[in-house]
Amino acid sequence: MCGRYSLSKSKIQLEERFQAEMLGEFNPRYNIAPTQLVPVITSDSPKGFSFFYWGITPDFGKNKPVSQKFINAKAETVHEKISFKNSFLKRRCLVPADGFFEWKRLGKKTKIPYRFTLANEEAFAFAGIWEEYENEFGESNHTFLILTTESNSLVSEVHDRMPVILKKEDEKKWLDTYRSQEDLIKLLTPYQVDEMLSYTVSPLVNSVSNDSPSIIRKTSAPIDQFGNYTLFG
Template sequence: MCGRYSLNKSKIALEERFQAEILTDFNPRYNIAPTQLLPVLTSESPKGFSFFYWGITPDFAKNKTVAQKLINARADTVHQKVSFKSSFEKRRCLIPADGFYEWKRLGKKTITPYRFTMHDESLFAFAGIWEEYENEKGETNHTFLILTTDANRVVQDVHDRMPVIISRENEKKWLDKYSTIEELQKMLIPYSSEEMISYTVSPLVNQVANDNPSVMRKTSPMDQFGNYTLFG
């Protein structure tokens, strides 16, 4: 499962890396969570960033639990499930990020947050699918899900799943409406362990309201209560 990520880059950096335009203000994000409005590149508009809700909209979240199925989809079955098949075939997206978080369980009451990123903290893109629907007020909303796959060697010590990271050379092909199912499936694999690092961060990241650089800083391993642990 992927339930938090970061996008600690400027508007200019995003536009240069993905060769796409952002027609609104954007501030770096350090602790992104479901229901938030976030930048994506879609198969319909690959040269301009759109802003979609991750998983569900805030209004919907007030009445429903944010379930795993609403924020992530398994890459190995996304092309088969009725609920995702159409989106996988017609509505794919790239979700820019520069890191993501997972929590390592060390006991019944002890979990420690980790951040995963590239060696150089560079931008990359998760594989996603998106959907359009009309809410009760008749307004059109857009949401996206992040596809997940088996964890690579860097992630597997903390969690058995990780978000699918599309290699830079495959980003255009992922958004290409003419890509075949077979071509797409070949991209849905664990990202190279050699290019990634992980480190423990402060339990401040546990609270969505803490959206500042402090949640990304390397710290000694601490549990969710801020107590130092003996495990790295």
């Protein structure tokens, strides 16, 4: 599962990295959560950033608000699920990020937040799909979700699933509307473990109201959700 991620790069850095234009301003985000409006790059508009809500409203959920339930879909079955297969074939997107968070459980009550990034700490893209729906006021809204896969050996120490991080050279393939389903599925694999790193972060990340640089700083020792240091990280 991926339920929180960061995008702490500037507008200029993102435009340069993804070779896409971003209209309007963008403030770095350190604790992105479901239902929030964030930048994506779609197969319909690969040369520009669009701002979509995280939490997809499937085809059968017309006129419903942004969903907190459908924030991820399994890469192994996304092409088979009635709720997602049309989006998989027709509406794919890149979800820019520079890190994601998972929580390691220790016993029944204790959990410790970890941040996962690329080893070079550069921006990257999750594989995503998107949908369009009409709200109760007749306005058109756009939503997306992030595809997940089995964790590599680094992430599996904390969680059994991880978001699909696309290789840089595969990002255009993911947005290519002429790619076959078989070719697309081949892109949805765990990221190379030797090109990633992880570290513990502050429990401030637990609250979606916290969104500051302190969220992504490495802690000197693992800290649980109660603010207690622990030897077992």
